[in-house]
């Protein structure tokens with residue numbers, strides 16, 4: 001997993017509640033068997049005027065001028081400001097892959113859907129939770145000031161605004177540790193092979209039917 | 217000391233190791249695999265030189281991309297074909313059982329798991345798919361995972377997680393004629409919202425839930441994720457136990473008594489305490505129709521399209537306006553007056569035999585309306601399809617002008633050829649009415665199978681309670 005320590009970048013506002021993962025990366029791109037290359041299709045149906053399909057040259061498609069990420073002032077954004085229940089719906093990990101491939105490394109929202117939140121953490125995309133009033137204030141500041149940048153320090157658990165205001169955020173200590181060190185969670189789990197085997201042996205005795213092959 | 221909830225019991229039975237920070241390593245009994253969320257996980261395994269921990273814990277099928285017609289010719293879309301072939305190859309390479317496209321047992325992953333007895337009470341069941349919550353109907357702890365977690369389960373048979381909170385939704389009272397499990401769960405989502413269950417495992421309880429068949433219970437748990445809850449749960453009772461007799465993966469004759477004794481303990485204790493409780497009276501629930509682009513945007517069939525001007529909260533008001541614009545609807549329009557272009561009966565929410573029977577009962581001896589361009593029935597699995605054909609339901613549907621298709625996800629998410637054209641309006645028995653879900657620009661209204669069938673006959677939404 002990609003490490004995350006600190007970042008300073010342009011913040012872009014995604015001013016809608018309940019943004020679902022179908023909107024973040026539409027289904028036609030889920031046919032890919034790779035983990036990369038989803039960036040050009042992030043928010044595809046909002047971002048372009050035409051309907052996109054895999055295999056198109058996306059750099060030649062007409063952009064929707066009304067879509068927020070197409071505005072020049074948000075070019076190169078790496079912090080996404082979002083509303084409640086961001087990432088709801090489908091469990092597709094293609095959603096955080098697309099956000100990262102586009103260039104986002106931090107999302108700030110009042111709440112996330114559970115599966116999406118986990119998927120972000122497993123890819124080095126930092127989902128910050130702030131209360132709704134704080135998020136509202138950030139939205140207002142982003143709209144008010146072109147080139148608005150936020151600095152995010154995971155070690156310190158702070159976000160710093162251009163005016164120098166520090167905002168604290170909470171994150172699970174284990175998740176923080178994994179993100180800062182870019183740890184491979186599978187390798188961590190495999191340190192407990194003996195415990196897994198012991199559990200399995202016990203369950204085989206207690207509930208052997210859980211280990212059945214089909215009897216068709 | 218308070219008693220335990222069903223969720224507490226299932227969780228505790230699967231803890232391999234608890235960490236001081238509150239996370240735990242949880243053992244996974246069953247891993248269901250499909251073509252969309254698994255290729256990158258298998259690739260990750262290969263790159264790290266790892267092998268699956270327990271091959272027999274995995275069961276795979278191709279469902280999202282498969283065509284629902286002309287299967288003999290294979291898959292024509294090369295991108296879809298590659299994804300399905302990649303699954304076939306991965307299963308072959310690693311020795312995982314797969315019900316491939318032309319296997320008679322192939323179907324939607326959440327339909328075939330229980331059908332095979334591969335989902336059992338007391339299990340932990342995961343799949344790279346959010347609707348894995350479906351399997352909670354059997355007193356299993358079942359939830360959707362992302363692709364990194366798919367790889368983690370393949371490699372370790374475990375997941376590192378934090379326990380969720382407990383919520384109980386009690387649905388009591390008698391379910392009125394014309395009202396189904398789908399209407400109950402849509403009404404619950406309308407009540408608590410699509411984020412109402414975030415951070416919780418929801419146990420559905422009460423006399424109305426107990427009165428549902430296993431199919432109905434699956435419909436309810438299927439949509440727990442639409443309320444934000446990763447897992448939905450229902451306690452084990454006689455119906456649950458009876459369901460598994462004779463299923464291929466179910467316990468053998470010799471183990472049956474022991475298994476069912478364990479299963480019957482899978483319910484919340486009398487004195488269990490929930491972090492949140494909600495009560496709903498089934499007797500007051502009318503058939504439901506969604507009007508917007510989120511499952512919580514739902515009203516009763518005898519109601520009207522709501523008016524954003526009456527919504528006090530600014531963010532919600534903006535969402536409502538956006539939804540109405542996308543859906544091409546005007547506030548105040550009676551739901552009855554909304555005409556449809558297509559009907560989709562299928563998906564892991566409503567494609568089991570009971571759903572098809574309910575829809576067939578409505579269309580029997582009738583014809584689809586002139587304005588309906590396409591009405592399709594897509595059974596959840598090859599076995600459901602065969603059963604329906606034995607009962608003659610296929611003839612009832614085709615006689616009424618419906619198309620009778622091969623099993624798969626189909627127009628639930630339109631990854632195959634089945635989709636809505638821009639602006640087309642669909643009465644759909646699926647679970648998500650998100651923008652573009654059934655095709656770019658397509659407009660989805662979520663309803664029960666009987667309501668979808670009736671809308672197909674009438675050409676617009678109608679109240680099935682008046683449809684005897």
Ligand code: SF4
Nearest residue numbers: 347563564625628629
């Ligand atoms: S039927 Fe729809 S919701 Fe269910 S697994 Fe398939 S695509 Fe997902």
